[in-house]
Amino acid sequence: MSSIGAVSPxxxxxxxxxxxxxxxxxxxxxxxxxxxxxxxxxxxxxxxFAQHENIALLSRLILSLPALMIALCAPLAGLISDRYGRRRLLIMAVSIYTLAGASTLLQDSLEGLLASRILLGIAVAGTMTSVSALVGDYFSPAQRQVYMSQQGAFISLGGVVCLMAGGLLADIHWRAPFAIYAVAILLIPAVLRYLPEPSRNTAHQMRSGAKKETPYWPAFALLLGAAMFNSLAFFLIPTQLPFLLQELGIDTPSLAGIAIATSNLVGALASLTLYPRARDHLGKTGVFALGFAVMAFGMGLIAGAESLYAVMIATAIYGAGMGTLIPHIFATGLESAAPTLRGRISGALAASVFIGQFLSPLVSQPWIDRFGLASGFSAASCALIVFAGLALTLHWLKPKPSMEMNLQ
Known part of the structure; x- marks a missing residue:
């Protein structure tokens, strides 16, 4: 096998x-x-499904249940990826993704719907972990930073397309958006043709100078915490914003899709433009401080919004912070990973991201039931300000050299 990604001095x-x-x-x-x-x-x-008890929470779990499975399965997927290969796992994961996602079109019970979402989460765990590890395998550090900004933009733009398409299809029937998952099967031929299996943990790699280093674990733990909380806050938007819009008298699904998609569109622009400049000028901890602060401002504006136009401005501001932070989290994590650990590091990052998504409705719904939807967004804004302050404090403290590969 070829040694992909290993570059001699x-x-x-x-x-x-x-x-x-x-x-x-x-x-x-x-x-x-x-x-x-x-x-x-x-x-x-x-x-x-209004006849079901606790349907308010269960309906949110339709969105967040896959995140639980990703969080549980991503570390195992990372281990499998490191030991048995990225591509084999990726092909199997994309196949399950297609079947689980599209099968919802045939489900006639809430239990069946939830079961298909569990399978979808397992598939995403394998897909996300394999892709992240392959990025580490294929790209040099400089190439990886450029790619991560492109990936952040592409994911955000993909979110825009999916939200718009999902909103339009939901105007027809609530089941219709699930048909979109079937397009994933079209990617398997591209995987087979364009993604060769990299060589890892071989004598050739060791001779070619591949780094054999492990992350500075306390700093990596902070990174995982930041990834988890970022997702916990972000998931308020897809799970709670449609209901906030209903309170404002806006109950058309396509308009809810547009409002949510605004954050993704601006996030794409931020990933391509703001993130590279912020990383060059602010350093790694400075980007965390900026991202959390901008997100806090956007979340606070959502809480006070009284019209669709105001909500779209607020989600746009939030998206600018999110688009800066998400590629930064993964780029920082991969920088700390030796080739033989990339699958496991990617799995840990994926687990942190998606456990935050799963926890989001479990944390937010009891608060919202008691204090209201706007209060939920206000509380998230305050928590984001705290995280921005912590990141700024770390930035001022000038971390030790041993921490620099992860934080400074």
Whole structure:
């Protein structure tokens, strides 16, 4: 097997084929598609299953249950990826993703719907972990930073497309958006053609100078915490914003999709433009401080919004912070990973991201039931301000050199 991604000192970095880059980008977009596609359907889905006890929470779990399975399965997927290969796991995961996602069109019970979402989460765990590890395998550090900004933009734009399409289909029927999942099967031929299995943990790699280092674990634990909380806050938007819009008299699913998609669209622009500049000028902890602060401002504006236009401005501001932070989290994590650990590091990051998504409705719904929807967004804004302050404090403290690869 070829040693993909290993570059000897003084040798020019190999160009990454465009087809390989586009295949990875499309695969990465499947993660946002797993939730964004059906977000506009939630109010209609809740009304359809209104006879079920605790349907307010269960309807939110339709969106967040896959996140629990990703959080539980991503570390195992990372181990499998490191030991048995990225591509084999990826093909199996994309196949399950297609079947589980589209099978919802045939489900006639809430229990069956929840079961299909569990399978979808397992599939996303394998997909996301394999893709992240392949990015670490294929790209040099400099190439990886550029790719991560592109991936952040592509995922956000994919969210825009899925939300818009999901909203339009939800206007027809709440089940219709689930048909979008079937398009994932089209990516398997591209995986087979453009994503060769990299060699890892071989004598050739050791001779070629591949780094054998482990992350500075306290700093990596902070990174995992930041990833989890970022997702916990973000998931308020797809799970709760459609209901906030209903309170404002806006109950058309396509309009809810547009409002949510606004954050993704601005997030795409931020990933391409704001993130590279912020990382160059602010350092790693500075980007965390900026991202959390901007998100806090946007979340606070959502809480006070009284019209669709105001909500869209607020979600746009939130998206600017989110688009800056998400690629930064994964780029920072992969920088700390030796080739033999990339699958497991990617799995840990995926688990943190999606446990935050799963916890979001469990944390927010009891608060919202007691204090109201606007109060839930206000509380999230306050918590984001706290995280921005912690990141700024770390930035001022000038972390030790041993922490620099993760934090400074």
């Amino acid at each position: 003084g040798v020019a970095e190999p160009m990454i084929p465009t087809q390989r880059r586009l295949t990875l980008l499309c695969l990465a977009a499947l993660t946002i598609m797993s939730g964004a596609t059906v977000a506009p359907s939630l109010p209609a889905l809740e009304a359809h």
